Amino acid sequence: MVLPKIISYVERDSVWHRANPCTKLLIVTTLVFSPWISERFLLSALIILAISLIMSKSMRDLTHIYTVILVFSVIFLPLNTLLYSSLIKEKTYLLKPWITLEGLLLAVIALMRIVIGLLAIGLFFVTTSPEELEDFLLRLKFPASFILALTVSTMFAPMLLEEITRIKMAQSLRGAFRGGFINRIKAYARVLGIPLIVSALRRAIRLAEAIELWGAPSPNRTVFTSISFKKEDMVLISMLAFLVSLCTLVPF
């Protein structure tokens, strides 16, 4: 259940937390896409990300993303190094004939681009409350049913986890998970999967009932938070503009 934790908001008092979702989205989009333009922009993105992380006071809230990055690095760094080493023409061998210095550098750069993107997206979610996000999407005229689905899915993940624990315990004592590895995998799919699907379907029906009974999804829903540009937004946008201009204009 890493996914719901990655995207869960952590309440803190920081420039990033107080900033408008629009501003944050602008920075995150820049961080996700600009590193792919050139190495120069990769550097600016790295600096922006580092400053953002410090300003957001959210370094610790991204622990689960670090885990994802670690797993990703372990799998893709060696594979990419091998791939780039075989493709590139200039070859300074580190381990003949498999690994070259150029290949390794390219693999690290590719990894950096992905890491920056992951951290930027994570930063957006840990500093933006679901309510802010909901109102932001409503203002952007996203379909009401999509916004509702987003809210509901983040709320019900913990309940699903609790259900899995309960079902697993009851079925274990019925001897459901005995036997070899393959048998256990099969048992998980059947013994855990079917009750979970049934339970999720029943819950989905109850949720759909509740949605109807509360008059949702409504295209004319009242939006609570207003989008206004504050001091924090000016600070963040200025930082972004300054660092991007610096990397574009100054030769190095």
Add this chain to the structure above:
Amino acid sequence: MREINLGVREGEIVLLAGRSGSGKSSLIRVINGLIPFFYEGSFAGQIILSGEDITDFSPRNRLRKGIATVSQFPEDQILARKVWRAVAFGLANLGFSREEIIKRVREALKFVDMWEYWDRETLSLSAGQKQKVVLAAALALQPKVLLLDEPTSQLDPLSAQKFLLSLSIIRDELDVTIIVAEHRFDELTMIADKVVLIENGEVIAEGPPKHIFASNIPKEIGIGYPKLAMLSRILFSDNEIVLSVSEFRKKLDEKKCKVFRTYSVPKVSDVLRNSSDAVVLEDVWFAYDKEWILKNVSFRIGEGAFVAIVGPNGAGKTTLLKLISGIHKPVKGRVLIYGKDSRKLKLNELIGLVGYMPQNPEEIFFNDTVFDEIAFALRMQRVPLEKIKERVLEIAKLLGISHLLKESPFNISGGEKLRVALASILVLDPKILLLDEPTRGIDWNTKYTFFSKIREVLSSKTIILATHDIELLAELPIDKIVLVSEGEIVKEGDKRILADSVIENHKLVRPKIAHLMDMLGVRGVVSIEEAAKIIRCVEWSYQR
């Protein structure tokens, strides 16, 4: 449902009573428009609200007209992360202005006494608080009619009692008509103007509570009676039903009934005194996410005993069962199952030693037929086919479900599901049976019959039941009660604990009979059967 003709006056509180699956929820869905707009089917007839025909109105339009609903599962009705957002949800969907919404949310939260939680996360609330939030969300809509579908089935007794008693305040102060489907009659019969009995989708009787519970119809359809009504039916003539403790006392004086104060309550059962230990917990501590869920828990359960672990929601009852199951291990202390430390017991050793039945029996079903469901555990043990068949038939006969063997376990009644789930566990003949509140939200007769059957057919097994259903426990042959609150053992002993005032310090409510007997000067009496032995009335005796 067919031929429902029902009129409800403005400002009335109407109790819809009937067995589980009788059609109470369907009737509520007809009124709020889920039938036929959400649940399709053949629909005929008219729904009139204050003189206006609203039959063709969708649920949203009926909400606009003032029909709000509170359902059985509060967590599924809360569609926002923050309390105030959850309360504002319906209003926002109807397009009310921000200022109006904020004003109404504040009023509604203050009304249900939840204002101090306005900015809390809904996931952090208890079931009772969640239900209050849903109620506030409904009240914020300023409804004309409030529909409640078993609103207390997930709440602990004190929250449930407070919730139900608050309905009369809502009716009186906010001028709301209330229609409530419930299995808890004790509180509602004191405030309801009318009871409507539903059976097989038809209204079979309606009238004032005293009139309805003076008749034999509730008994015939198997829904039971309020506890004091049950006792008054035994002690007085059938048409003299009493529903409150104070009224009961007056009636006893009127009838010149005698109370035999010398009656001695049976003491610790033989099972507890003479048995060896099945389960022993020694200074057990358990934590989730660095928070202690159980603290310094120690008690023992004798072999063959029927033990209830009692406590409010979140007290640690389910965690205790998880530890006794041996699947989860304590952080500190020891759990001994038949003398063996649970840390040293492997899963293979636990299978056939302990059986666990979750809150929702459906959670263990995954086969196409009841036969396969019961046979599953034996197949996993590689028992020969002939023996499997023999054992399944034997256990099905024992629990009275032989006629269901070819049915799908998902398509049978609530009571039958309970028995099928039990059979699926008992087929391995476990020595210890753990029941995690499996009868939550089920009508009185079904749950009483279920537990009576369990005790009857499983007299040699150790049964550990986690529950907060005090009224049910009062009537069951329980050997021992362990009262748990905030992860600690508060008290343990025999059934008389239920009559102890300590119960009320832990979000539980003493049985109605215990209240009455306390007023009559006899302490420790909790069941109707015992009370009827103690009170003797001249003109109408229970012995008749």
